[in-house]
Every structure is written in C-alpha cells, then in structure tokens.
Amino acid sequence: MTGLGWVGQVLTVEITGFAHGGLGVARHDGRVVFVRGALPDERVTARVVDDRKAAFCHAELVEVLTPSVHRIDPVCPAAAAGAGCCDLSFVTGSHGRELKSRALADQLRRIGGVDWEGVVEPIGSSDTDAPQVGWRTRVRLAVDADGRLGYHRHGSDEVIAQTDCAQPVAGLTDGLAGLGGLRPGTELVVSIDDAVGDAAPARQIVQIAAPSRGRGRQRRRPRTGPPRVIEGGPTTLRRVGERMWQVPVTGFWQAHRDAALVYSDVVTGWASTGAEVAVGWDLYGGVGVLAGALRDAGVAQVWTAEGDATATAVAVNSFADDSGVHPVTGSTETVVTGLPRPGVVVADPPRSGAGRAVVAAICAAGPDTVIHVGCDPAALARDLRLFAEHGYRVRDIRGFDAFPLTHHVEAIAVLNRDR
Ligand SMILES: C[S@@+](CC[C@H](N)C(=O)[O-])C[C@H]1O[C@@H](n2cnc3c(N)ncnc32)[C@H](O)[C@@H]1O
Numbered sequence: 001m002t003g004l005g006w007v008g009q010v011l012t013v014e015i016t017g018f019a020h021g022g023l024g025v026a027r028h029d030g031r032v033v034f035v036r037g038a039l040p041d042e043r044v045t046a047r048v049v050d051d052r053k054a055a056f057c058h059a060e061l062v063e064v065l066t067p068s069v070h071r072i073d074p075v076c077p078a079a080a081a082g083a084g085c086c087d088l089s090f091v092t093g094s095h096g097r098e099l100k101s102r103a104l105a106d107q108l109r110r111i112g113g114v115d116w117e118g119v120v121e122p123i124g125s126s127d128t129d130a131p132q133v134g135w136r137t138r139v140r141l142a143v144d145a146d147g148r149l150g151y152h153r154h155g156s157d158e159v160i161a162q163t164d165c166a167q168p169v170a171g172l173t174d175g176l177a178g179l180g181g182l183r184p185g186t187e188l189v190v191s192i193d194d195a196v197g198d199a200a201p202a203r204q205i206v207q208i209a210a211p212s213r214g215r216g217r218q219r220r221r222p223r224t225g226p227p228r229v230i231e232g233g234p235t236t237l238r239r240v241g242e243r244m245w246q247v248p249v250t251g252f253w254q255a256h257r258d259a260a261l262v263y264s265d266v267v268t269g270w271a272s273t274g275a276e277v278a279v280g281w282d283l284y285g286g287v288g289v290l291a292g293a294l295r296d297a298g299v300a301q302v303w304t305a306e307g308d309a310t311a312t313a314v315a316v317n318s319f320a321d322d323s324g325v326h327p328v329t330g331s332t333e334t335v336v337t338g339l340p341r342p343g344v345v346v347a348d349p350p351r352s353g354a355g356r357a358v359v360a361a362i363c364a365a366g367p368d369t370v371i372h373v374g375c376d377p378a379a380l381a382r383d384l385r386l387f388a389e390h391g392y393r394v395r396d397i398r399g400f401d402a403f404p405l406t407h408h409v410e411a412i413a414v415l416n417r418d419r
Pocket of ligand 1: 252253254283284285286287288289290305306307308311330331332333348349350
C-alpha cells in the first residue's frame with residue numbers, strides 16, 4: 001500500500017493550524033496535509049513526500065506565497081543552509097512560544113484529556129519578540145565524508161557542512177570549522193563549563209563514534225570505545241545554585257543553560273507543601289538535580305532511580321556531604337519496587353515517557369504529590385491519562401520554551417491523589 005499516489009505532487013494550500021512536531025496544518029481534497037516549515041495564515045506550495053496514510057500526508061515546503069506577519073529571516077545560518085538544528089528559527093520569539101502553547105494544549109487535550117490554558121514561558125530571557133539565541137551549553141556535530149563538521153539535515157544522514165548554529169552559548173563553537181584530521185562518520189560533543197566566580201569557563205571537545213541512525217537493516221553499528229578528548233577533559237562542570245556536578249561531556253544534562261535551575265525551582269515550590277515529607281523519589285534521576293530540589297523542599301530522604309551507572313556515580317560524588325540523598329542504579333521499573341513509600345515523587349523520563357508499568361508502580365506506592373517532567377508533549381499527555389486512571393488529578397502544568405528556535409517544548413505537571 002503506497003497511499004493515494006500524491007507523492008511528488010505540488011499542492012497549493014492555506015495553513016490553518018500548527019501541530020506538535022513543528023508542522024503547519026492544511027487541508028486538501030478532504031485530507032490533512034502537514035507542511036514542515038509553514039506557519040498558520042500562510043498560503044504555500046508544498047511537495048508531497050509521504051503519502052502512506054489515508055487521512056493525512058506530509059509535504060515539504062516549496063514556496064511561501066503569502067507569508068505570516070510573524071515570519072522573519074532565519075536567525076540560524078546552519079538551518080538556513082538546510083540543517084535540521086533550528087526548525088523554527090524563522091519565526092519571532094513570542095509567536096514561536098504562542099505556536100508551542102497551542103501544540104502543547106492540543107496534545108494535552110486530545111491525548112491526556114486535560115484542558116490547559118497556560119502559555120509556554122520563556123526561560124532565561126524576557127518575553128520578547130526577538131528569538132532567543134545562544135542558550136545551549138553543549139552541542140553535537142557530525143563529521144561528513146570529507147572530514148568537515150556540520151549538522152544533519154532533518155531526518156537524514158546527510159551532513160550540512162556549516163558549524164554556525166544560533167543555539168550554542170557564546171564561545172562554544174568558536175574555531176571548530178578549522179579543526180582538521182577528523183575521522184568521517186564520527187561526531188564531536190562540545191561543552192562549556194557553567195560559570196563559577198570570575199574565571200573564564202573551560203571548554204571540552206570529545207570525539208565519539210556516531211550513534212546508529214536509520215531504521216531496521218539500515219542501522220549502522222556504532223564503533224564503541226571511550227570518547228577521545230580533543231580539548232579540555234572528559235567531564236564538564238554543572239551547577240544549580242551552590243550544588244555542583246562534574247558530568248561526563250557525553251552524559252545527560254538539560255540543554256538550556258538555565259533549565260536545570262528553573263525546573264529545580266518549580267519542583268521545590270510544588271514539593272513544599274508545608275507538611276513534613278519523610279521520603280521522596282527522583283525517578284529517571286540522572287545525576288540527581290531534582291533530588292537536590294526535593295531536599296530544598298525539606299524532603300528528609302530522597303532516593304534516585306537512574307539506569308546509567310556513570311550518572312549515579314556522579315550523583316554519589318555530588319551528594320557526598322548530604323546523607324539525605326540515596327542514588328540507586330537500575331531501571332526505574334525495578335528500583336521502585338524496593339524503595340520506602342514516598343510522600344512525593346518526581347519523574348523525568350526520556351522522550352518515550354514513563355509508561356503504564358511505572359505509572360502504576362508510582363500510584364501503588366500512594367504519594368500525595370507527583371511531579372512529572374516531560375520533553376515530549378504526546379508522551380507526557382499519555383502518562384497524565386494513565387495517572388488519571390489511578391485517581392491522580394492534574395493540579396497545575398507549566399510549559400517552558402527550553403529549546404528556543406526549535407519546535408521542542410518542555411512541560412512540568414503536578415498531580416495530587418484524589419482523597
Ligand atoms: C530526561 S533525563 C532526566 C535526568 C534528570 N532528571 C535531570 O534533570 O538531569 C532522563 C534520564 O532517565 C534515564 N533513563 C532512561 N530510561 C531509564 C529507565 N528505564 N530507568 C532508569 N533510568 C532511565 C536516562 O539515563 C536519563 O538520565
């Protein structure tokens with residue numbers, strides 16, 4: 001079944017909506033047409049590239065015939081050259097957040113059954129019309145067949161040999177284009193320390209095997225081995241307030257320079273109920289950033305559950321002076337079965353969400369408060385629906401523009417158990 005034979009056709013359509021994933025939404029001959037790179041209120045031509053579903057198809061933008069008043073020249077040179085790094089760098093900052101608010105609300109309502117009328121809030125900048133640039137403290141670049149650095153085209157193995165992306169903080173990618181002797185098919189991870197005092201933050205560059213891309217048989221096995229340090233060391237310094245972590249350059253940390261602090265404040269605020277809480281869980285805890293936030297809320301003992309032993313080791317180090325944090329390595333599903341009953345649970349799963357088994361385990365443990373962090377609105381909405389099946393109701397949700405210039409959005413929900 002190859003669809004209705006629309007692939008290759010160039011359609012002229014009016015964009016009437018904006019969908020999760022950064023897609024303009026149009027209708028043509030009774031079918032929904034998703035157009036990447038098109039904005040609501042635009043009239044565009046677009047070539048159909050995927051026609052497999054009867055109800056909808058995907059098309060790539062050919063020409064904007066009538067531009068939105070919110071369309072601007074792309075602020076990201078790499079994206080303008082075709083890279084997939086900044087798929088919303090051609091829209092004003094405030095309108096970008098407006099579009100993400102709509103897409104988030106739509107997912108929460110349709111998948112989660114939750115009515116949300118909030119707005120996606122800026123992080124680390126005032127609510128301006130200018131798109132936010134220079135927010136990312138770690139970046140990953142690919143090496144093409146000729147040894148040149150760049151970013152992948154959206155959904156493709158092709159490397160656009162352009163290192164000038166608008167996301168990295170000042171100084172992060174300086175001089176990279178001049179690096180020679182890079183092995184084709186590898187990737188560079190470049191990170192810069194968080195500032196402490198007046199010292200200039202140090203930069204680290206490591207080279208790694210490229211993770212496999214593509215699907216099924218086309219998947220390439222990455223060559224394994226530890227990262228090769230090209231500049232600085234293998235770890236990068238991260239901080240939230242007075243807490244510090246030495247995180248592997250390739251390890252997880254929130255991408256936006258201010259995100260870990262903002263999320264920590266939200267978690268501390270929502271977990272501070274006024275009542276004494278003896279036990280908290282920080283599930284998918286990484287190096288324990290949100291465990292620290294629970295401690296700041298006055299939670300006496302906090303257990304983290306994290307699948308990556310290296311991250312747990314970082315947490316053990318960072319909380320060496322705090323006997324109230326207990327980092328545990330293992331899959332969340334397994335670890336939670338052996339933990340004491342919590343009064344509050346924070347869960348910050350990967351893009352796929354926590355899922356049925358973990359949500360059931362959390363609810364069976366009966367915490368009064370659950371704080372759920374989600375970087376994928378659809379997965380977050382799915383989890384919220386599962387919580388509702390167990391009698392947990394959403395009290396509040398905040399959306400954050402944690403990935404400016406892109407369609408991505410982060411949301412944090414707080415739920416309480418029905419009494
Ligand atoms: C979105 S990150 C959150 C990390 C941490 N909360 C933070 O803010 O830095 C998700 C974390 O979940 C971990 N992870 C993914 N799947 C897991 C699983 N099934 N069990 C435990 N940890 C898992 C990843 O290694 C990663 O550290």
